[in-house]
Amino acid sequence: MVSIANRCFLFLIFSLSIFSVHCYICDGTVLYERCSTNIACGGFNMVGSASVGVCGFLWMSCSQYDLCESSSNTCNKPEHICVQHPRCHSDPVCLPVTMIDQRICPPLKALDTVLPNTTTIVITTETTTITTTTAEPRNWHNTGSMNFTRRDHVATLLRDGKVLVTGGNIGTLGTTNKVELYDPASEMWTLTNSMQQSREGHTSSLLPNNKVLIAGGKSTSSSSSYQASAELYNPQTKTWSYIDSMKYTRHYHTASVLPNGKVLVAGGYSSGGIQNAAELYDPFTDIWTTTGSMNQSRHYHTATVLLNGKVLVTGGLGKNYLKSAELYDPTTGTWTMTGSMNQARHYHTASLLKNGKVLVTGGWDGGNYLNSAELYDPSTETWSVTGSMHYSRSRHAASVLPNGQVVVTGGSGSETQNRVEFYDPSTGIWTTTYERMNYARHSHTATLLENGKLLLAGGTSTILLKSAELY
Structure with missing residues (x-):
């Protein structure tokens, strides 16, 4: 069963750049399990983050994903995170953070918050910090x-x-x-x-x-x-x-x-x-x-x-x-x-x-x-x-x-x-x-x-x- 955290402000730190997106974090994630009122969304396991994932949009063309760096499980492109997506590729792929925005994938209201208000996950050279703060998406x-x-x-x-x-x-x-x-x-x-x-x-x-x-x-x-x-x-x-x-x-x-x-x-x-x-x-x-x-x-x-x-x-x-x-x-x-x-x-x-x-x-x-x-x-x-x-x-x-x-x-x-x-x-x-x-x-x-x-x-x-x- 997936449990959903409150609104989160996801910081992705790549070198000297910091990007943010308003998203939802899943604890005990089952890959592709429903996590949103939008049936086109599902859970993605974040590589290097044990049992923690994100609720994201599933219906992107597989050709749009780049593979993560195999040695570090990181993404060269800004505003991307490394996730498991075996439907597209056996190796981890880079998911645009715009695909995990809560306006695309609003949470299932019946699910409770079980994650703490602030969680820090370190993935090799990248640091992902989750806080219960709202933010506007950065696409436009x-x-x-x-x-x-x-x-x-x-x-x-x-x-x-x-x-x-x-x-x-x-x-x-x-x-x-x-x-x-x-x-x-x-x-x-x-x-x-x-x-x-x-x-x-x-x-x-x-x-x-x-x-x-x-x-x-x-x-x-x-x-x-x-x-x-x-x-x-x-x-x-x-x-x-x-x-x-x-x-x-x-x-x-x-x-x-x-x-x-x-x-x-x-x-x-x-x-x-x-x-x-x-x-x-x-x-x-x-x-x-x-x-x-x-x-x-x-x-x-x-x-x-x-x-x-x-x-x-x-x-x-x-x-x-x-x-x-x-x-x-x-x-x-x-x-x-x-x-x-x-x-x-x-x-x-x-x-x-x-x-x-x-x-x-x-x-x-x-x-x-x-x-x-x-x-x-x-x-x-x-x-x-x-x-x-x-x-x-x-x-x-x-x-x-x-x-x-x-x-x-x-x-x-x-x-x-x-x-x-x-x-x-x-x-x-x-x-x-x-x-x-x-x-x-x-x-x-x-x-x-x-x-x-x-x-x-x-x-x-x-x-x-x-x-x-x-x-």
Whole structure:
């Protein structure tokens, strides 16, 4: 029989770092025995801690576990503990401490406390201290808030590691030209010089010369406010300067930095309707030139630069909701149709995986919010269905993590989401840790920082947000 300790504050000391999680400790643990009102949770034996274990979430993919160090039964990764998990491996594995959080695995109320209020367990070089103190989980934590609420803004990671956020809609005041910088070192936002033009639905591209190209967008609710204008941000002087305008007005278009340093802008919407026109910006001459037009007009589509240098455009909204895809070849300046997706979608995401394939997730097909996902293989130019997300979502964000997995955050569906899920390309399976974002949001930005953390900023749910949080 498992007995449960009161709320605990688990300290894991790895070198000079201390991590904590709000959890429950089991005495006389029977492996996998039920210990929580959540039937997906069970007891794990802690290696090196005689008859003491933790109540943790069982339904993680076995591929997500790393083996403990055999000589010391310790974990190299921070915020992991060494446990027995014979269903996955005969040797001890490293369990993320987020999987033992009491919000995932609340205790069985009928069980009594039998452990003392404070228990210390020493596992080789690691010290685990349990006290009856509450604590918040560490997966997501709030960071400094932006100075303005905003949605449909754009975030760009600069070469110095800071994040530049531009424009967007700030509510009753409409579209803004306000710009701010996030400093990961201080976790604070500071205002910098404003753009020359207010805009939302624009694009932002980091150029080889470290400057940032802002193109297009819409400045007001007027149909005459669609922008062809473009401007450059200089991070050294923190100033903006106009450059020649694009050939066409457009917003909710795409901009892709090509291997040769030029920027391909494609599609979008303007007062003249949905565009199929494309053009190139040359950062060495500051000149725009037209290039081949797409085969289909579209906006709210995605554009992904493939490992072979071509650009894959998927879906979007044209005369109808599109499942078509096409490729741009920079060497010829032409577009060719490629295999179509299995599902029409816009407000979706597209992520370039480390294996060169492209993962497309979610979106809206004109009648339904989607949880489906599919993979594009450039070598065959075909699409294949992969595992579906647990939750339908559109206007969400997808980010490729350093470990190759894709994390999907937020989005709108039957409700605005604060749920997070992870896609493992090696298995094609989605998992969710039940560790939610602090704020439900869609139309936000997600930026992978140089320190490996993920920064979410702004967006909207029932209200516009200026909050930001880190994973």
